[in-house]
Amino acid sequence: MDMDDIVNKLGKLPPGLVKVIEKYINKIPSVQKEIDRQTDEIMKDIAEDLRPYKEDFSSFTEIPAEGKSREEILKEMEGMALQERDKWKDGLVSGTVYHGDEEHIDFLNKVYAMNSQTNPLHSDVFPSISKFEAEIISMTANMLGAKNANSEVCGSVSSGGTESILLAMKTYRDRAKAEKGITNPEMVVPVTAHAAFNKASEYFNIKLRAIPADENYQVDLKKLKHQINSNTIVIVGSAPTFPHGVVDPISALSDIALKYKVGLHVDACLGGFILPWVKKLDYDVPEFDFSLPGVTSMSADTHKYGFAAKGTSVVLYRNPALRRYQYFTITDWPGGLYFSPTFAGSRPGALSAACWATLVTMGEQGYMEVAKSIMDAAVTIQKGIEGISDLRILGKPFWNIAFTSDNFDIYQLMDFLTSKGWTLNGLHKPSCVHICLTKRHTQAGVAQKFVDDLKEGVEFVKANPNTEGGLAPVYGLAATLPLRGTISQMLKKYMDTIYKV
Ligand SMILES: *Cc1c(COP(=O)(O)O)cnc(C)c1O
Numbered sequence: 001m002d003m004d005d006i007v008n009k010l011g012k013l014p015p016g017l018v019k020v021i022e023k024y025i026n027k028i029p030s031v032q033k034e035i036d037r038q039t040d041e042i043m044k045d046i047a048e049d050l051r052p053y054k055e056d057f058s059s060f061t062e063i064p065a066e067g068k069s070r071e072e073i074l075k076e077m078e079g080m081a082l083q084e085r086d087k088w089k090d091g092l093v094s095g096t097v098y099h100g101d102e103e104h105i106d107f108l109n110k111v112y113a114m115n116s117q118t119n120p121l122h123s124d125v126f127p128s129i130s131k132f133e134a135e136i137i138s139m140t141a142n143m144l145g146a147k148n149a150n151s152e153v154c155g156s157v158s159s160g161g162t163e164s165i166l167l168a169m170k171t172y173r174d175r176a177k178a179e180k181g182i183t184n185p186e187m188v189v190p191v192t193a194h195a196a197f198n199k200a201s202e203y204f205n206i207k208l209r210a211i212p213a214d215e216n217y218q219v220d221l222k223k224l225k226h227q228i229n230s231n232t233i234v235i236v237g238s239a240p241t242f243p244h245g246v247v248d249p250i251s252a253l254s255d256i257a258l259k260y261k262v263g264l265h266v267d268a269c270l271g272g273f274i275l276p277w278v279k280k281l282d283y284d285v286p287e288f289d290f291s292l293p294g295v296t297s298m299s300a301d302t303h304k305y306g307f308a309a310k311g312t313s314v315v316l317y318r319n320p321a322l323r324r325y326q327y328f329t330i331t332d333w334p335g336g337l338y339f340s341p342t343f344a345g346s347r348p349g350a351l352s353a354a355c356w357a358t359l360v361t362m363g364e365q366g367y368m369e370v371a372k373s374i375m376d377a378a379v380t381i382q383k384g385i386e387g388i389s390d391l392r393i394l395g396k397p398f399w400n401i402a403f404t405s406d407n408f409d410i411y412q413l414m415d416f417l418t419s420k421g422w423t424l425n426g427l428h429k430p431s432c433v434h435i436c437l438t439k440r441h442t443q444a445g446v447a448q449k450f451v452d453d454l455k456e457g458v459e460f461v462k463a464n465p466n467t468e469g470g471l472a473p474v475y476g477l478a479a480t481l482p483l484r485g486t487i488s489q490m491l492k493k494y495m496d497t498i499y500k501v
Contacts, residue, residue, distance in 0.1 A: 011480060011482050013482070018482045019485070023485070026485065026486070035486060043496075046494065046497055053080060056079070057079065057080060058076065060501075091442075094423060094436045095400075097438065098303075099439045113350075114350075115128075115354075116350045118349030119349050137316070140300055141316055144298055144316065145287075145289035145295075148291040153319070154316070155323065156314070156323070156326065157355070158315055159342075159343075160313045161196065162196040162199065163342065165194065165196040165199075165269070165315075166204075170200070171322060171323070172263045172297075173204055176233040185206045186207040186208070188224055188232055190219035190224070190241075191212055192218075192244065192246070197236060232262045234296075235264055236265050238266070238267045239272075239288035240397070241270075242270060244432075245402065247275070247285070250287065250288040250289075250295070265296070266299075269304065271300075272304075272306075272314075277371035278375060278398055278399075283375060296318045296322060299314070302314060307358050307439075308354055311351040312354075326341060327340075373442035374439065376442070378401065380447040384450070385401070387451075391454070399437045400435075400436040401435055402432045403432060404431060411431065411475040412461045412470065412472045415470030415472050416460050419470075420457070428479035
């Protein structure tokens with residue numbers, strides 16, 4: 001029996017049974033040893049790919065006895081940065097770097113340098129940073145419908161989308177306990193929502209009820225309603241989703257949230273700073289923000305389409321009473337009266353300064369211009385894919401476009417595109433590939449090159465269905481292998497590998 005047979009046979013069993021079988025076979029020492037041996041083998045190859053600079057640059061396992069010269073280190077680091085810059089600068093990478101123009105980066109760096117010593121934990125020493133953060137929150141709230149919501153909308157600046165989501169989920173958990181006495185909290189979350197919700201479920205002991213998507217890759221509303229009960233603290237929708245770039249039916253979710261008296265978090269990490277402008281450009285964008293009365297919190301990433309440096313995001317709440325459950329205070333600590341609004345204690349104020357400076361220098365006009373050029377590129381790519389009969393777009397996306405094929409292994413097409421220099425995202429359940437368009441893809445010829453490479457790739461894969469050497473088999477296995485615990489072990493080994501010097 002080969003691997004395909006095993007996968008096939010296991011795939012036909014109920015997932016619960018597979019879990020039990022897996023637990024049992026993993027307890028057999030020889031099986032565990034064999035899995036370890038094979039994954040260690042794979043990790044050896046990966047370890048080399050993860051450290052491409054071993055020979056060219058110095059590496060340290062201990063603090064050097066004598067400090068290196070600053071010039072030497074700057075030169076080394078510049079060498080690495082330049083090598084990596086080629087990867088994203090020309091627009092061949094999905095997502096990742098959302099603006100990336102040189103003048104913009106220079107400006108961010110200047111603002112960062114000016115503020116590199118600041119820390120909003122010490123709001124008395126650095127009142128400028130508190131001002132920047134308050135204004136970032138206000139600008140974000142008013143962009144996302146606060147004006148239509150009696151303007152009680154408030155929030156916090158966090159370190160990224162994941163922190164914004166974790167904060168919101170903790171907030172609902174603590175509110176539900178205080179106001180409704182809920183001690184077994186549950187969240188109702190579409191499977192297409194970001195993994196950060198699963199992380200929140202693990203970290204904060206909130207049971208996650210996963211809701212499948214319908215044929216449009218939007219959350220199935222009927223199934224969602226069925227999962228709401230007296231322990232439900234929040235329901236979730238995305239605007240848009242990370243995998244397929246599709247906006248969930250937020251207006252219907254808002255009605256459901258009001259009817260069942262539960263919170264509604266709209267994850268606009270990806271869309272918060274572009275969807276409002278795409279709507280203004282007259283694309284068919286439904287309501288998705290605080291203008292809908294059931295929306296009680298949102299996350300919007302300044303470090304994605306807000307074009308700030310990496311490390312900031314905004315979490316918003318409908319009113320300060322809700323936000324208060326996010327705050328931490330301690331009044332009898334020997335270190336004095338202590339409070340902090342988010343997970344971190346000390347925080348990089350320079351990132352908030354750079355974020356504020358980005359919002360006010362971009363302006364609505366600047367954001368509109370970028371949004372227009374991204375959507376133009378998206379239209380070129382969507383039309384291009386629609387013109388290739390072997391490919392199919394999943395759902396109704398805007399600028400983050402997932403596609404698959406009913407005629408061949410889509411991961412083989414991804415391998416072909418990788419060979420052409422593209423770095424795309426391989427997704428699963430169902431198997432597909434997506435490209436998330438950024439300002440990098442608005443450079444002349446990039447969108448058309450993508451369409452041309454797709455066409456060439458489709459012909460290649462059809463003519464050479466058994467091409468070897470790519471990652472397609474790995475993706476295929478990772479997507480379909482029913483032994484999820486084994487895959488999870490592999491991912492943990494991968495993280496160990498990342499931390500190896
Ligand atoms: C990127 C993203 C997040 C998480 O953001 P991080 O900044 O990577 O933590 C959450 N939701 C969606 C839809 C996203 O695209």
